[in-house]
Amino acid sequence: MRVEVILSPEEVVHHQLAGWVCVVIDVFRFTTTILTALEAGMERFFPVDGVEEALSLKRSHPELLLAGERNALQVPGFDFGNSPLEHYGKNYAGGELVFSTTNGTKAVQAARGADAVVLACLRSAQAVADYLKGQGRDVLFLPAGLEGKFSLEDTWCAGLMAKLLQAGEYGDGAQAAMLLHEHVPLEELAHSAHGRRLQALGLWDDLHFCLECSVSQGVVLWDQETGWGALARER
Protein backbone atom coordinates (compact mmCIF):
# COMPACT_ATOMS: atom_id res chain seq x y z
CA MET A 1 0.00 0.00 0.00
CA ARG A 2 1.23 3.46 -0.95
CA VAL A 3 0.21 6.46 1.13
CA GLU A 4 0.56 10.11 0.13
CA VAL A 5 -0.65 13.35 1.69
CA ILE A 6 -1.37 16.51 -0.30
CA LEU A 7 -0.19 19.51 1.70
CA SER A 8 -2.10 22.31 -0.01
CA PRO A 9 -5.51 21.61 -1.51
CA GLU A 10 -4.70 23.22 -4.88
CA GLU A 11 -1.97 20.63 -5.40
CA VAL A 12 -4.60 17.98 -6.07
CA VAL A 13 -4.78 18.97 -9.75
CA HIS A 14 -1.22 17.68 -10.16
CA HIS A 15 -2.07 14.23 -8.81
CA GLN A 16 -3.35 11.29 -10.76
CA LEU A 17 -6.40 10.23 -8.71
CA ALA A 18 -7.36 7.08 -10.63
CA GLY A 19 -6.13 4.03 -8.74
CA TRP A 20 -6.27 5.78 -5.36
CA VAL A 21 -8.78 6.03 -2.56
CA CYS A 22 -9.00 9.74 -1.75
CA VAL A 23 -9.64 10.72 1.87
CA VAL A 24 -10.96 14.26 2.31
CA ILE A 25 -10.29 15.87 5.70
CA ASP A 26 -11.79 19.08 7.06
CA VAL A 27 -11.43 18.85 10.83
CA PHE A 28 -12.71 22.44 11.36
CA ARG A 29 -15.53 21.55 10.70
CA PHE A 30 -17.15 20.10 7.59
CA THR A 31 -16.16 16.44 7.81
CA THR A 32 -16.64 16.44 11.58
CA THR A 33 -20.13 17.91 11.18
CA ILE A 34 -21.12 15.49 8.40
CA LEU A 35 -20.03 12.50 10.50
CA THR A 36 -21.96 13.78 13.50
CA ALA A 37 -25.14 14.52 11.53
CA LEU A 38 -25.12 11.06 9.92
CA GLU A 39 -24.49 9.37 13.25
CA ALA A 40 -27.43 11.32 14.68
CA GLY A 41 -29.67 9.72 12.07
CA MET A 42 -29.50 11.85 8.93
CA GLU A 43 -29.70 9.49 5.97
CA ARG A 44 -27.41 11.16 3.50
CA PHE A 45 -25.75 14.41 2.35
CA PHE A 46 -25.15 16.18 -0.94
CA PRO A 47 -22.19 18.60 -1.06
CA VAL A 48 -22.51 21.64 -3.33
CA ASP A 49 -20.10 24.53 -3.90
CA GLY A 50 -22.47 27.45 -4.04
CA VAL A 51 -25.10 28.89 -1.72
CA GLU A 52 -27.38 29.66 -4.69
CA GLU A 53 -27.19 26.04 -5.86
CA ALA A 54 -28.30 24.87 -2.40
CA LEU A 55 -31.21 27.34 -2.24
CA SER A 56 -32.30 26.38 -5.74
CA LEU A 57 -32.32 22.66 -4.84
CA LYS A 58 -34.50 23.43 -1.83
CA ARG A 59 -37.00 25.35 -3.96
CA SER A 60 -37.52 22.28 -6.15
CA HIS A 61 -37.25 19.77 -3.28
CA PRO A 62 -38.62 21.45 -0.12
CA GLU A 63 -37.94 18.38 1.98
CA LEU A 64 -34.18 18.92 1.69
CA LEU A 65 -32.38 20.43 4.66
CA LEU A 66 -29.71 23.05 3.92
CA ALA A 67 -26.52 23.25 5.97
CA GLY A 68 -23.39 25.29 5.63
CA GLU A 69 -21.39 28.38 6.37
CA ARG A 70 -19.62 31.33 4.90
CA ASN A 71 -16.81 32.72 7.08
CA ALA A 72 -17.79 30.18 9.75
CA LEU A 73 -21.33 31.62 10.09
CA GLN A 74 -24.64 29.99 9.13
CA VAL A 75 -25.92 31.06 5.72
CA PRO A 76 -29.22 33.02 5.86
CA GLY A 77 -32.11 30.80 4.76
CA PHE A 78 -30.25 27.61 5.68
CA ASP A 79 -31.58 25.12 8.25
CA PHE A 80 -28.20 24.49 9.88
CA GLY A 81 -24.80 26.08 10.10
CA ASN A 82 -21.59 24.04 10.10
CA SER A 83 -21.39 23.07 13.77
CA PRO A 84 -21.26 19.39 14.76
CA LEU A 85 -22.92 20.37 18.04
CA GLU A 86 -26.16 21.20 16.21
CA HIS A 87 -26.44 17.46 15.56
CA TYR A 88 -24.64 15.73 18.42
CA GLY A 89 -26.99 13.74 20.64
CA LYS A 90 -29.94 14.22 18.27
CA ASN A 91 -31.98 11.27 17.07
CA TYR A 92 -33.11 12.08 13.55
CA ALA A 93 -35.42 9.68 11.69
CA GLY A 94 -33.58 10.19 8.41
CA GLY A 95 -33.23 13.42 6.47
CA GLU A 96 -31.25 14.67 3.50
CA LEU A 97 -28.67 17.42 3.99
CA VAL A 98 -27.49 19.68 1.19
CA PHE A 99 -24.17 21.07 2.40
CA SER A 100 -22.09 24.04 1.30
CA THR A 101 -18.98 25.25 3.13
CA THR A 102 -16.02 27.44 2.23
CA ASN A 103 -13.35 24.74 2.07
CA GLY A 104 -14.74 21.28 2.70
CA THR A 105 -17.31 20.86 -0.05
CA LYS A 106 -14.77 22.13 -2.62
CA ALA A 107 -12.30 19.46 -1.50
CA VAL A 108 -14.92 16.73 -1.90
CA GLN A 109 -15.60 17.84 -5.48
CA ALA A 110 -11.83 17.98 -6.11
CA ALA A 111 -11.60 14.29 -5.21
CA ARG A 112 -13.61 13.35 -8.34
CA GLY A 113 -11.68 10.84 -10.37
CA ALA A 114 -10.45 8.82 -7.41
CA ASP A 115 -11.46 5.15 -7.19
CA ALA A 116 -13.40 5.94 -4.02
CA VAL A 117 -13.89 8.99 -1.81
CA VAL A 118 -13.92 8.81 2.00
CA LEU A 119 -14.53 11.72 4.39
CA ALA A 120 -12.50 11.66 7.58
CA CYS A 121 -11.90 13.76 10.68
CA LEU A 122 -10.10 13.32 13.98
CA ARG A 123 -13.17 11.74 15.59
CA SER A 124 -13.20 8.98 12.96
CA ALA A 125 -9.43 8.63 12.47
CA GLN A 126 -9.03 5.08 13.78
CA ALA A 127 -12.29 3.85 12.20
CA VAL A 128 -11.31 5.26 8.80
CA ALA A 129 -7.79 3.82 9.07
CA ASP A 130 -9.28 0.39 9.86
CA TYR A 131 -11.63 0.72 6.89
CA LEU A 132 -8.76 1.71 4.57
CA LYS A 133 -6.62 -1.19 5.78
CA GLY A 134 -9.50 -3.50 4.96
CA GLN A 135 -9.67 -2.06 1.44
CA GLY A 136 -5.94 -2.55 0.94
CA ARG A 137 -5.71 0.10 -1.79
CA ASP A 138 -3.35 3.05 -2.21
CA VAL A 139 -4.49 6.04 -0.17
CA LEU A 140 -4.22 9.74 -0.97
CA PHE A 141 -5.17 12.13 1.84
CA LEU A 142 -6.58 15.47 0.76
CA PRO A 143 -6.75 18.05 3.56
CA ALA A 144 -9.38 20.67 2.70
CA GLY A 145 -7.17 23.48 3.98
CA LEU A 146 -8.17 27.04 4.70
CA GLU A 147 -9.07 29.12 1.67
CA GLY A 148 -6.68 27.18 -0.51
CA LYS A 149 -3.88 27.24 2.03
CA PHE A 150 -2.15 24.55 4.08
CA SER A 151 -4.08 23.56 7.19
CA LEU A 152 -2.17 22.36 10.23
CA GLU A 153 -5.08 20.42 11.77
CA ASP A 154 -6.13 18.67 8.56
CA THR A 155 -2.54 17.66 7.76
CA TRP A 156 -1.99 16.49 11.35
CA CYS A 157 -5.11 14.32 11.04
CA ALA A 158 -3.77 12.90 7.76
CA GLY A 159 -0.45 12.17 9.47
CA LEU A 160 -2.24 10.32 12.28
CA MET A 161 -4.12 8.10 9.83
CA ALA A 162 -1.05 7.62 7.61
CA LYS A 163 0.79 6.27 10.63
CA LEU A 164 -2.10 4.00 11.63
CA LEU A 165 -2.06 2.49 8.13
CA GLN A 166 1.48 1.14 8.58
CA ALA A 167 1.93 1.33 4.82
CA GLY A 168 4.83 -0.07 2.84
CA GLU A 169 5.54 3.17 0.99
CA TYR A 170 5.07 6.77 2.10
CA GLY A 171 5.45 9.76 -0.22
CA ASP A 172 7.30 12.95 0.79
CA GLY A 173 4.04 14.66 1.77
CA ALA A 174 3.00 11.70 3.91
CA GLN A 175 6.35 11.74 5.70
CA ALA A 176 5.96 15.45 6.39
CA ALA A 177 2.41 14.93 7.72
CA MET A 178 3.54 12.09 9.99
CA LEU A 179 6.34 14.28 11.40
CA LEU A 180 3.76 16.99 12.15
CA HIS A 181 1.56 14.47 13.91
CA GLU A 182 4.49 13.17 15.91
CA HIS A 183 5.87 16.53 17.03
CA VAL A 184 2.92 18.92 17.27
CA PRO A 185 0.83 18.27 20.42
CA LEU A 186 -2.90 17.83 19.80
CA GLU A 187 -3.68 20.90 21.95
CA GLU A 188 -1.69 23.08 19.54
CA LEU A 189 -4.24 22.46 16.80
CA ALA A 190 -6.73 24.75 18.55
CA HIS A 191 -4.24 27.55 17.86
CA SER A 192 -3.77 26.94 14.13
CA ALA A 193 -4.80 29.71 11.74
CA HIS A 194 -8.27 28.16 11.42
CA GLY A 195 -8.43 27.35 15.12
CA ARG A 196 -7.73 30.97 16.05
CA ARG A 197 -10.48 32.08 13.69
CA LEU A 198 -12.99 29.82 15.47
CA GLN A 199 -11.68 31.01 18.85
CA ALA A 200 -12.32 34.60 17.81
CA LEU A 201 -15.94 33.62 17.15
CA GLY A 202 -16.15 32.04 20.61
CA LEU A 203 -16.58 28.54 19.18
CA TRP A 204 -14.57 26.79 21.88
CA ASP A 205 -17.09 23.95 22.28
CA ASP A 206 -16.83 23.21 18.57
CA LEU A 207 -13.03 23.23 18.78
CA HIS A 208 -12.97 20.78 21.68
CA PHE A 209 -15.46 18.48 19.96
CA CYS A 210 -13.56 18.50 16.65
CA LEU A 211 -10.28 17.73 18.44
CA GLU A 212 -11.45 14.49 20.10
CA CYS A 213 -9.55 11.66 18.42
CA SER A 214 -10.98 8.29 17.37
CA VAL A 215 -14.13 8.43 19.48
CA SER A 216 -16.48 7.45 16.63
CA GLN A 217 -16.91 4.25 14.65
CA GLY A 218 -18.51 5.97 11.66
CA VAL A 219 -16.94 5.93 8.18
CA VAL A 220 -18.39 8.43 5.71
CA LEU A 221 -18.32 7.59 2.01
CA TRP A 222 -19.17 9.85 -0.92
CA ASP A 223 -20.44 8.45 -4.20
CA GLN A 224 -19.20 10.67 -7.02
CA GLU A 225 -21.69 9.12 -9.47
CA THR A 226 -24.80 10.19 -7.57
CA GLY A 227 -23.22 13.08 -5.64
CA TRP A 228 -24.67 11.71 -2.40
CA GLY A 229 -22.72 10.55 0.64
CA ALA A 230 -23.64 8.41 3.65
CA LEU A 231 -22.21 6.22 6.38
CA ALA A 232 -20.62 2.99 5.18
CA ARG A 233 -23.17 0.28 5.92
CA GLU A 234 -21.09 -2.87 5.82
CA ARG A 235 -17.67 -2.97 7.29
Added chain:
Amino acid sequence: MRVEVILSPEEVVHHQLAGWVCVVIDVFRFTTTILTALEAGMERFFPVDGVEEALSLKRSHPELLLAGERNALQVPGFDFGNSPLEHYGKNYAGGELVFSTTNGTKAVQAARGADAVVLACLRSAQAVADYLKGQGRDVLFLPAGLEGKFSLEDTWCAGLMAKLLQAGEYGDGAQAAMLLHEHVPLEELAHSAHGRRLQALGLWDDLHFCLECSVSQGVVLWDQETGWGALARER
Protein backbone atom coordinates in the same frame (compact mmCIF):
# COMPACT_ATOMS: atom_id res chain seq x y z
CA MET B 1 8.86 40.22 11.43
CA ARG B 2 6.34 37.65 10.21
CA VAL B 3 7.55 34.53 8.41
CA GLU B 4 5.40 32.14 6.38
CA VAL B 5 6.23 29.17 4.16
CA ILE B 6 4.05 28.04 1.27
CA LEU B 7 4.01 24.24 1.17
CA SER B 8 2.79 23.62 -2.38
CA PRO B 9 3.72 26.08 -5.11
CA GLU B 10 0.14 26.43 -6.42
CA GLU B 11 -0.89 27.83 -3.06
CA VAL B 12 0.86 31.10 -3.87
CA VAL B 13 -2.25 32.40 -5.69
CA HIS B 14 -4.07 32.46 -2.34
CA HIS B 15 -1.44 34.66 -0.71
CA GLN B 16 -1.31 38.43 -0.70
CA LEU B 17 2.27 39.10 -1.85
CA ALA B 18 2.32 42.88 -1.48
CA GLY B 19 4.09 43.81 1.73
CA TRP B 20 6.24 40.67 1.72
CA VAL B 21 9.69 39.77 0.53
CA CYS B 22 9.24 36.53 -1.41
CA VAL B 23 12.09 34.01 -1.30
CA VAL B 24 12.00 31.46 -4.13
CA ILE B 25 13.75 28.13 -3.41
CA ASP B 26 14.58 25.40 -5.92
CA VAL B 27 17.39 23.41 -4.31
CA PHE B 28 17.34 20.75 -7.11
CA ARG B 29 18.64 22.69 -9.01
CA PHE B 30 17.56 26.05 -10.46
CA THR B 31 18.37 28.44 -7.62
CA THR B 32 21.57 26.53 -6.82
CA THR B 33 22.68 26.75 -10.45
CA ILE B 34 21.83 30.45 -10.78
CA LEU B 35 23.83 31.26 -7.64
CA THR B 36 26.80 29.26 -8.88
CA ALA B 37 26.74 30.79 -12.37
CA LEU B 38 26.60 34.33 -10.99
CA GLU B 39 29.38 33.64 -8.52
CA ALA B 40 31.44 32.30 -11.41
CA GLY B 41 31.16 35.68 -13.11
CA MET B 42 27.95 35.68 -15.14
CA GLU B 43 26.53 39.20 -14.92
CA ARG B 44 22.81 38.52 -14.83
CA PHE B 45 19.98 36.10 -15.69
CA PHE B 46 16.53 36.32 -17.20
CA PRO B 47 14.05 33.55 -16.26
CA VAL B 48 11.50 32.56 -18.90
CA ASP B 49 8.82 29.87 -18.77
CA GLY B 50 9.04 28.44 -22.25
CA VAL B 51 11.79 26.92 -24.36
CA GLU B 52 10.50 28.69 -27.48
CA GLU B 53 10.63 32.06 -25.72
CA ALA B 54 14.30 31.42 -24.86
CA LEU B 55 15.20 30.37 -28.41
CA SER B 56 13.38 33.37 -29.83
CA LEU B 57 15.29 35.75 -27.54
CA LYS B 58 18.55 34.23 -28.71
CA ARG B 59 17.64 34.71 -32.36
CA SER B 60 17.20 38.45 -31.79
CA HIS B 61 20.11 38.71 -29.30
CA PRO B 62 22.75 36.15 -30.29
CA GLU B 63 25.01 37.17 -27.42
CA LEU B 64 22.58 35.69 -24.90
CA LEU B 65 23.42 32.30 -23.38
CA LEU B 66 20.57 29.82 -22.97
CA ALA B 67 20.36 27.53 -19.97
CA GLY B 68 17.74 25.13 -18.75
CA GLU B 69 16.23 21.68 -18.64
CA ARG B 70 13.19 19.64 -19.33
CA ASN B 71 12.90 16.47 -17.25
CA ALA B 72 16.33 17.27 -15.78
CA LEU B 73 18.05 17.13 -19.20
CA GLN B 74 19.63 19.98 -21.18
CA VAL B 75 17.32 21.43 -23.83
CA PRO B 76 18.58 20.89 -27.43
CA GLY B 77 20.01 24.15 -28.80
CA PHE B 78 20.73 25.52 -25.34
CA ASP B 79 24.27 26.46 -24.20
CA PHE B 80 23.90 24.97 -20.73
CA GLY B 81 21.71 22.52 -18.86
CA ASN B 82 20.64 23.08 -15.27
CA SER B 83 23.69 21.74 -13.43
CA PRO B 84 25.58 24.00 -11.03
CA LEU B 85 28.73 22.00 -11.80
CA GLU B 86 28.76 23.41 -15.35
CA HIS B 87 29.64 26.74 -13.73
CA TYR B 88 31.43 25.94 -10.50
CA GLY B 89 35.07 27.04 -10.51
CA LYS B 90 34.67 28.91 -13.82
CA ASN B 91 35.80 32.48 -14.16
CA TYR B 92 33.43 34.15 -16.60
CA ALA B 93 33.99 37.76 -17.67
CA GLY B 94 30.29 38.58 -17.56
CA GLY B 95 27.56 37.02 -19.65
CA GLU B 96 23.78 37.03 -19.73
CA LEU B 97 21.88 33.81 -19.08
CA VAL B 98 18.33 33.20 -20.27
CA PHE B 99 17.02 30.41 -18.06
CA SER B 100 14.08 28.04 -18.43
CA THR B 101 13.43 25.11 -16.08
CA THR B 102 10.41 22.95 -15.27
CA ASN B 103 9.72 24.25 -11.78
CA GLY B 104 12.09 27.05 -10.77
CA THR B 105 11.46 29.68 -13.39
CA LYS B 106 7.69 29.28 -12.92
CA ALA B 107 8.08 29.95 -9.21
CA VAL B 108 10.07 33.12 -9.88
CA GLN B 109 7.30 34.44 -12.14
CA ALA B 110 4.73 33.45 -9.50
CA ALA B 111 6.49 35.74 -7.01
CA ARG B 112 5.45 38.82 -9.04
CA GLY B 113 3.63 41.24 -6.81
CA ALA B 114 5.93 40.79 -3.82
CA ASP B 115 7.81 43.85 -2.54
CA ALA B 116 11.08 42.13 -3.47
CA VAL B 117 12.08 38.71 -4.81
CA VAL B 118 15.11 36.79 -3.56
CA LEU B 119 16.37 33.43 -4.86
CA ALA B 120 17.77 31.07 -2.25
CA CYS B 121 19.17 27.57 -1.95
CA LEU B 122 20.90 25.54 0.73
CA ARG B 123 24.32 26.86 -0.30
CA SER B 124 23.18 30.45 0.36
CA ALA B 125 20.87 29.77 3.32
CA GLN B 126 22.82 31.67 5.98
CA ALA B 127 23.75 34.52 3.62
CA VAL B 128 20.13 34.98 2.55
CA ALA B 129 18.90 34.82 6.15
CA ASP B 130 21.42 37.52 7.12
CA TYR B 131 20.28 39.64 4.18
CA LEU B 132 16.61 39.21 5.13
CA LYS B 133 17.32 40.09 8.75
CA GLY B 134 18.98 43.28 7.53
CA GLN B 135 15.87 44.14 5.51
CA GLY B 136 13.61 43.59 8.51
CA ARG B 137 10.53 42.95 6.38
CA ASP B 138 7.98 40.13 6.46
CA VAL B 139 9.23 37.07 4.59
CA LEU B 140 7.26 34.56 2.54
CA PHE B 141 9.19 31.49 1.38
CA LEU B 142 8.04 29.95 -1.89
CA PRO B 143 9.47 26.48 -2.55
CA ALA B 144 9.37 25.77 -6.29
CA GLY B 145 8.26 22.19 -5.70
CA LEU B 146 8.22 19.36 -8.19
CA GLU B 147 5.67 19.70 -10.98
CA GLY B 148 3.31 21.62 -8.75
CA LYS B 149 3.76 19.29 -5.79
CA PHE B 150 5.28 19.68 -2.36
CA SER B 151 9.06 19.37 -2.33
CA LEU B 152 10.77 18.04 0.77
CA GLU B 153 14.18 19.62 0.05
CA ASP B 154 12.81 23.07 -0.83
CA THR B 155 10.58 23.12 2.26
CA TRP B 156 13.46 21.89 4.45
CA CYS B 157 15.59 24.75 3.13
CA ALA B 158 12.77 27.21 3.90
CA GLY B 159 12.54 25.77 7.41
CA LEU B 160 16.30 26.24 7.92
CA MET B 161 16.12 29.90 6.90
CA ALA B 162 12.89 30.49 8.83
CA LYS B 163 14.67 29.30 11.96
CA LEU B 164 17.75 31.44 11.27
CA LEU B 165 15.50 34.51 11.03
CA GLN B 166 14.36 34.17 14.66
CA ALA B 167 11.13 35.93 13.72
CA GLY B 168 8.48 37.17 16.11
CA GLU B 169 5.62 35.41 14.30
CA TYR B 170 5.58 32.20 12.33
CA GLY B 171 2.60 31.02 10.26
CA ASP B 172 1.36 27.40 10.28
CA GLY B 173 3.33 26.59 7.12
CA ALA B 174 6.52 28.05 8.60
CA GLN B 175 6.08 25.97 11.75
CA ALA B 176 5.64 22.84 9.64
CA ALA B 177 8.74 23.67 7.59
CA MET B 178 10.82 24.26 10.73
CA LEU B 179 9.70 20.90 12.14
CA LEU B 180 10.79 19.22 8.90
CA HIS B 181 14.17 20.92 9.12
CA GLU B 182 14.55 19.89 12.73
CA HIS B 183 13.60 16.23 12.33
CA VAL B 184 14.60 15.21 8.81
CA PRO B 185 18.37 14.67 8.53
CA LEU B 186 20.08 16.54 5.68
CA GLU B 187 21.17 13.25 4.06
CA GLU B 188 17.51 12.23 3.67
CA LEU B 189 16.96 15.04 1.16
CA ALA B 190 18.93 13.11 -1.47
CA HIS B 191 16.16 10.51 -1.27
CA SER B 192 13.21 12.88 -1.74
CA ALA B 193 11.00 12.35 -4.82
CA HIS B 194 13.11 14.86 -6.76
CA GLY B 195 16.36 13.52 -5.29
CA ARG B 196 15.54 9.99 -6.42
CA ARG B 197 14.83 11.30 -9.90
CA LEU B 198 18.30 12.88 -10.07
CA GLN B 199 19.83 9.71 -8.63
CA ALA B 200 18.21 7.69 -11.42
CA LEU B 201 19.99 9.98 -13.91
CA GLY B 202 23.29 9.38 -12.11
CA LEU B 203 23.53 13.02 -11.00
CA TRP B 204 25.11 12.25 -7.62
CA ASP B 205 27.70 15.03 -7.89
CA ASP B 206 24.93 17.55 -8.47
CA LEU B 207 23.01 16.19 -5.46
CA HIS B 208 26.02 16.48 -3.16
CA PHE B 209 26.78 20.00 -4.38
CA CYS B 210 23.18 21.18 -3.95
CA LEU B 211 23.04 19.75 -0.42
CA GLU B 212 26.00 21.71 0.96
CA CYS B 213 24.59 24.22 3.45
CA SER B 214 25.61 27.85 3.84
CA VAL B 215 28.92 27.61 1.99
CA SER B 216 28.30 30.67 -0.20
CA GLN B 217 28.03 34.39 0.60
CA GLY B 218 26.00 35.19 -2.51
CA VAL B 219 22.50 36.61 -2.38
CA VAL B 220 20.54 36.50 -5.64
CA LEU B 221 17.89 39.15 -6.29
CA TRP B 222 15.36 39.28 -9.12
CA ASP B 223 13.95 42.57 -10.36
CA GLN B 224 10.37 41.99 -11.51
CA GLU B 225 10.31 45.33 -13.34
CA THR B 226 13.13 44.47 -15.75
CA GLY B 227 12.83 40.67 -15.49
CA TRP B 228 16.59 40.42 -14.86
CA GLY B 229 18.27 39.04 -11.75
CA ALA B 230 21.79 39.33 -10.36
CA LEU B 231 23.84 39.08 -7.19
CA ALA B 232 23.06 41.71 -4.57
CA ARG B 233 25.90 44.22 -4.82
CA GLU B 234 25.71 46.03 -1.51
CA ARG B 235 24.99 44.22 1.67
